[in-house]
Amino acid sequence: MKSREIHKSYRNVTSLKKSVDRLLKDSSLAPAFKITLFQLAKDIESAHSFWGDLRKRNGKRKTAIHADKLQIGGGRHYLEGFVNLDFFPPADVIWDCRYGLPFRKESFKFVFSEHFFEHIDFPIAAKKVLREIYRVLEPGGSVLLGVPDGGKVVRAYYKKEKRFLDKLRDKCYSNRRPPVEIYGNLDLVNYLFRDQLDNPRYATHYWAYDEMSLGNLLKSIGFRKIKKTSFDKRYCNPKRKFYTLYMEAIK
Ligand SMILES: C[S@@+](CC[C@H](N)C(=O)[O-])C[C@H]1O[C@@H](n2cnc3c(N)ncnc32)[C@H](O)[C@@H]1O
Structure with a gap:
């Protein structure tokens, strides 16, 4: 992407952020408008992080991340030995997955993601993200997805x-x-x-899954050997274990 485009997008999103933040402080706002603004503020917050990081790096990708495992949407649950991607720090790659995944095909042996996928709108963005996971996995590689059950x-x-x-x-x-x-x-x-709307920093839950819906969705993308699996203490967040559905699939 051209540096001019990146700077322009960053400037636009920063000015939007300022306007929305200012409007949200207005206590006389009609509730319906406030709800729309909260929703907008969430998207702007993540877009600001995304474009701000691209701008800082002037469109260049970070080098020195050489791992064959990828974590998507890990937030503060940073995993050593993984490329950690999220639209907020401390990720190695600040990125919004709804734009696809910024990696070459067949770059990873394993993709892990927990309590992220329900934040992606269904079906368009959800299918785009799964197709991208499929693309960046090497043949025989696996994905482990944890979502609220x-x-x-x-x-x-x-x-x-x-x-x-x-x-x-x-x-x-x-x-x-x-x-x-x-x-x-x-x-x-x-x-x-x-999920709730009242905190602009907390991303919305767009969709809920059970074993059948997530299993069939993975199958529709081309994944095979799809199965419900259990908590894996090497990667999974213990505080979420009791209400999480873990699904595993192979490319
Ligand atoms: C509820 S947190 C889960 C964090 C961690 N996986 C855990 O289980 O504690 C959801 C994470 O997904 C990230 N996220 C949501 N939508 C995203 C997107 N489109 N692209 C990248 N990251 C996203 C959020 O920034 C947040 O860190």
């Missing part, structure tokens, strides 16, 4: 599994700033499927 949470709601629902509430939602509002167990289901 939509099936488990719906089942727990239906069967009134108090212990599980209380744990979900305590571990996932009790420390949020601003605090989340939960008036009943169905709100836990709502958060899992949609």
Whole structure:
């Protein structure tokens, strides 16, 4: 990409960010407009990080990342021995996957991603990201995807599994700033499927998956030997284990 284009995009996104931040401070905003702005602020925040990093590097990729494993959307869960990609630091590669993956085909033996894929809109962006994972994997390489287990949470709601629902509430939602509002167990289901809007820095959940939906989606991309798998302590985040669906597939 040309340096002029990068600088122009960065300037545009910075000016958008300033306008939206200023508007959000206006306490007289109509609620419907405020919700639209929050949504916009989330996208602008990530775009600002993405274009800001490209600008800093003047379009050049970072060198010296030589790993045959890729983590996507790791956030602060940085994995040594991996190329860590996320649109916020401390990733090695600051990038928005919805633009594709900035690597040559067949660059990796293994792709890992946990609690990221539900943040990608379904089906267009979700399929684009999976096709890109498929492209950058070498033949026989594998992907391990962990997502919030939509099936488990719906089942727990239906069967009134108090212990599980209380744990979900305590571990996932009790420390949020601003605090989340939960008036009943169905709100836990709502958060899992949609997540909250009130914090511009917290990316939205766009879609929820269970074993069948994620399995068939992976199959539609061309993956094989798709199976539900278990928590792997080498990569997975222990605090998310109890409500995560882990799926593995081979290229
Ligand atoms: C809920 S956090 C999960 C972090 C970590 N995997 C964990 O389990 O603790 C979701 C991460 O996905 C990243 N993310 C969301 N959408 C993304 C996108 N389009 N491109 C790159 N990263 C994205 C966010 O920045 C965030 O770090």
